[in-house]
Amino acid sequence: MMNRRTFMLGVAGAGLAACGRNRLPRLNVYNWSDYIAPETVAGFEAEFGVEVRYGTYESNEEMLAKVFSGISGWDVVFPTHYLLQPMSRQGLLAPLRHEWLPGLRNLEPAFRAPAWDPKLEQGVPYMWNSTGIAYNRSIAAHPTQWADLWDSRLRGRLTMLDDPEDLLGACLKKLRLPWSTINAADLERAKQEALAQKPLVRAYLNAEVRDQLVAGDVLAAQLWSTTAEQAIAASEDLAFVYPAEGFPLYCDCAVVLRESERARLAHQFIDYLLRPEVSARIAEHAMTATANAAARALLPEGIRGNPTLYPPPEIFERGEWPRTLPPASQRLRDRIWTEIKSA
């Protein structure tokens, strides 16, 4: 009898110990996976004498499912730029306190007043990427525009992204229409383009196409710039191009959640990420493009001037920041996507 009682007390004690385990101030940070350098969090903990709980997610949806309750316990998350407005409208975001973020001056001018958040009231631009065409140099005519992906010589050696927004976006851009259009007639035309292209397409693939590109099985692929850069690093035969008609740009932004009770510490963490040397280490480790000009200057030449990660200004200008789609338009796009995939 005594034994059982001792055991139960032990369990209760372990539970209590788990609750009061540490007395250091805590910060809970939820970020995309592989989006930080190994020493980033440890450096912040040591310097500020705090403990950081660092969790990772794979998609915006996964992150939103956690934080929408407003009592999730997370302090800092990293939504893609087009989510800032809807999240702010739902009352999830705390306004940024610029007096706590002196590092904002390190940002690239293009990211100091971005179209989606002109005064940087909601989120601090962190890292960005885009969608373009990865191709094998062995093909006779190197693609330069989306329209080149309708070339019948690519039959069976071409892949497009398994993503409704990116696939329809490429079709819309080929037709010189806006990426985030909500016009049903535009989307219908884009659908016809996608159906016309489908006989050439080997499969609709995302990052998993990387190995097939490296192996030379796939000669051209619609692909995200960061994934393309990984493929290019693995094979000299590969190259990447930003299509002439225009392309989307995505920027992930650090935000402080309104529910956070440690807004000051959360700002200190974001400001720490804005430090040139910290941001440079992350950009180098994650092989992605930083929105931080001072950090980019610290990168080795091979990365800083990498045309896949950092398109030159005249190309960057052709990029378009996708906007949040109204639910009705999103449903229409989902339906069209189903029709394309099942055709």
Added chain:
Amino acid sequence: MRRWLAVYAAAFFAFLHLPLVTLAAFSFNSSRFTVWEGFSLDWYRAMFENPQLVEGAWNSAIIALAATAAATVVGTLCAYGLWKRRSPALTGSMYLSLVTPEIVTGISLLALFQWTFRWLDWRLGMHTVILAHVAFSVPYAVIVVLSRLRTMNAGLEEAAMDLGATEWQAFRYVTLPSLIPGIIAAALLALTVSFDDYVITSMVAGVDSETLPMVIYAMARRGASPVINAASALITVVFGLLILISERMREA
């Protein structure tokens, strides 16, 4: 006819257990794909070296033990009360919470937490997961204990009281001892449903309360890995042993 029955039984058990056997077999495969290469324990080592899996298992154990202890005590007392009261409406309400879809239970618990925590200024975490687990495992405990109580003779307690026992003594020394097998069964059932749960847990979990099923689900979404096979096989073995032990205890 007999032979066909045997074939039917064999097919039935194969259908029931073959998926798990396959999964367990490939957890010992040295290749990461579903092509047999050779025997290896690498995935089991990788499992114990994966900090997320270890933390998830630890969280799941704490949550399941705490929720089981609470649900068993509350459930036993509740069953005793229902047995004495004989209220069909209250007993029926237990079955209602059993048949409520998990997602509905999850959303309603989250709504309740959102509403109350606004004044308390609390966050989701281990405590909300444990509360939720107690909430959905109590009905299981009640129904198991209640079915045991129904096989008992209500006259025994009256006889004890006629012989001078107080109401408490009658419960403590007459009813409770004969309930023990039912209580153990209830605790085991509560432990299993608590350890298993994904849907409700994922709705009410906070920063530090990722359970093993949540970690496994997240890993599976990032691509199948034999580490998942190893973890699942181990969980099945542990619970299998637990059931075996409880059967032995009942026979003893």
